[in-house]
Amino acid sequence: MDRKLKIKVCGMTDIDNISRILFLEPDYMGFIFYPKSPRYVVGKLNPDMLSIIPPSVKRTGVFVNASEMYIRDAINTYGLSAVQMHGNEKPRQCARIRDLGVEVIKAFHIGDAHDFESVWDYTEVVDYYLFDNKTPDFGGTGQQFDWQLILRQPLRMPWILAGGIGPENIVEAAQSGAMMLDLNSRFESAPGIKDYDLLNEAISRIE
Secondary structure (H helix, E strand, C coil): CCCCCEEEECCCCCHHHHHHHHHHCCCEEEEECCCCCCCECCCCCCHHHHHHCCCCCEEEEEECCCCHHHHHHHHHHHCCCEEEECCCCCHHHHHHHHCCCCEEEEEEEECCHHHHCCHHHHCCCCCEEEEEECCCCCCCCCCCCCCHHHHCCCCCCCEEECCCCCCCCHHHHHCCCCCEEEECHHHEEECCEECHHHHHHHHHCCC
């Protein structure tokens, strides 16, 4: 599907659910490697099962303050082509992970305009910014922040919008200027299980 606005469906944990969601042709599919998340993928998905995912869908690992060795092992084991750094990772760590030959997405947790101050330090070492709601749980809460804050920033690379995107505001999210929407908890029937019909209806509204 030649979709101008890219879609990432994140927090997948079930192979049957993955198989169905693939019919929606997402551009990225996210797997969470943060043990405190209810969508923690390790132990729920056998890496060999992911062979059903076509090369056109980028397998994306989401990590929170993980060691470089852990990230490297996950890239090799799960065949990741993108890594989302969702914690307090420094630019130099992002650069080293990028040198492994994967895309690097750096998440920033936004509560107010001051939370953009560190963004510029990552411009040369990541492929995309991702803006999410500021929360102690590092995302996955389904809460929306003030998206207007992004529009006031002189951003110099494509960015991804996450945090609180649901069926009722996906059109607004699509008009935000983001190059990709990160869809997660607001489209679930249970943690890690996406509602196909809900996603299908929402995505069809923005194509």
